[in-house]
Amino acid sequence: MASAGPSPPLLDLMPDGLAVLDARGRILTATARSRALLGHSLDPGLPFDRVMSECVAAGTLRLEPDVLGRVLADLKADEQATARPAFVPLADGRWLRLIASPSPEGGQVMLLGDVTALKARERLHRQTRRLFALTIRAATDGFFHWDTATDTTYYSPRLNEMLGLAPGTLNDAGPTLRSLIHPDDVPGQGRAFQQMLDGADRVEVQGRLAHADGGWRWAAFRVLPVRDDDGQIVQMIGAISDITARREAEDALLRANHELEARVVARTAELQAANDALRREVDERRRIQARLEHLARHDALTGLPNRRALEEHLEQMKAQRSATGAPTLAVCYLDLDGFKAANDTHGHDFGDFLLVTVAERLQACAGAGNLVARLGGDEFVAVLDLARGVDHEAFLAAALARVAEPVSDAQGRGAVVTLSAGVALWPDAANDGTGLIRAADTAMYAAKRSGKATWRLARGPEVAVPPTQDRRRRPESD
Known part of the structure; x- marks a missing residue:
């Protein structure tokens, strides 16, 4: 060894x-x-x-x-x-x-x-080549591939065709895809690129590309960055779809929606105007109806309740109190003395003025809570609520005195009239409203016969029987 x-x-x-x-x-x-x-x-x-x-x-x-x-x-x-x-x-x-x-x-x-890192790069390169080959075969849209190491870009023939260019026109030495982007869309493309630098594994963005015919084509960009083991981008693979027709359809739809909204707003305004007019018409009809209902129960000249309203009021008052015990209602039939002479002397306009003045004076004497009605001509009726402490004798004394005061208008025309009155108490004189009015009317005629400018009280049902003639049409006897 x-x-x-x-x-x-x-x-x-x-x-x-x-x-x-x-x-x-x-x-x-x-x-x-x-x-x-x-x-x-x-x-x-x-x-x-x-x-x-x-x-x-x-x-x-x-x-x-x-x-x-x-x-x-x-x-x-x-x-x-x-x-x-x-x-x-x-x-x-x-x-x-x-x-x-x-x-x-x-x-x-x-x-x-x-050499583990080297083997990983080789494996990534093989995978990228396979992905590239698959993308090329499967893509029906335009395609580009950028190699960051060599800073070279491949543009597919379909991408050139989409932009009206001959195959191979787009290249690193000639016009590039970046040079064809609409100036207004460059910031959006830049933001998408920054997203990939920040780690996004896929970005999608839309923009316009210049076409050989001088116009613009809307395109959807879908870009996939390829990274090495350190996360650095080594390649970019992108597919580009022509979405011009879709964007034009969307824009047309948007314009149609805006036009529809404008028509809806205009139509809504028309309907609102029609509704307002209808509401005004309904309100006017209600006012007219209310006016008609008021006129049906009130005297047109003086505004006082008329015979119909008087009879309804009497029935309501009777329904609220007992028919036994002391009298609780007083019906005073009031007739002017000397009205015909004043009306004939000064004319109907002065006669109307005189009636309005007398109506105001009678209302003032009756006070709140008591009703004064005009039956027609120079005849009035006052209904006094005795249950509230009203004294019919005090009312009659005040009314006789107040009505007898001189009346003059703006033209200097003047007259003096007096008041003859008859009073019927409920339930002594009669049980129903019509009977009370007739009894008071009979008592008023007794006052007329006794010299006028005075009042008489109906003493019972027998006194309340009306004379045979129609009182509303009788000639004035003063």
Whole structure:
């Protein structure tokens, strides 16, 4: 066995391992790096073939015996050979490269290196080439491939065709894809590229590309970055679809939607205007209906309740109180003395003014909670709620005095009228509203016969029987 010594310290600084063999293939010396890579002591004097077999047996090297034999045969160097590399997989997944070179003494110098990263790059390159080939075959859209290491770009014939260019027109020396991007879309393309630099494994963006006919074509870009083990982009593969027709359809749809929205807004405004007009018409009809209902129960000249409203009021008042005990309602039939003469002398407009003035004075004398109605002509009726403490005698005294005050209008026309009144108490004079009015009317005529400007009280049902003539049409006797 040849003598051997430790490896020189300088050799231990090499990144690769080193083992020197004699002419018979026995180890003369080996560095610590080579021992670490093979997981063996590599003692001097051991045949290198035996060391390799022991590593296979120990599971350090993943080789079948026949494969090991071929590897060892490849490592045998003759005088003409300068280096024979062999690649051996390690049990932990790494790859070991062995290069044998002849030594001047007839032996071999064996270099051992960890080439796992190199093998990974080779595998990535093969995978990329396969992916590239598959993409080329499957793509119906335009395609480009950029190699960052060489800064060269491949453009597919279909991409040139999409832009109205002859095959091969797009190239690194001539117009590039980047030079055809619409200026307004350049910032968006830049942001997409930055996303890939930041780690995105796929980006999609839309933009416009110049066409040979002078127009623009909308395109969808789908770009896949290919990275090495350090995450650095080594290639970019991109597919480009012509979406001009789709974008034009979307724009047309958007315009149609805007037009539809505008028509909807205009139609809504029309409907709102029609609705407002209808609402105003409904409100006007309600006002008219309310006015008609008011006129049906009120005197058009004075605004006082009319006979219909008077009778309804009497029935309501009676329904709210008992028909036994002390009287609780007083019906006062009021008739003007001298009205006909004033109306004939000064005209109907003054007569109307006189009636309105008398109506206001009677309402003031009756007070809140009591009703004053006009039956027609110069006849009025007051209904007093005695249950609330109203004194019918006090009312009549005030009414006679107030009505007798002179009346004059803006034209200087004037007149003095007086009041004759008849009073019927409920339930003494009658049980129903019509009977009360008739009894009061009869008592009022008694006041007229006694000299006017006074009042009389109906004493019972027998007094309440009305005279045979229709009181509403009787001629004024003053």
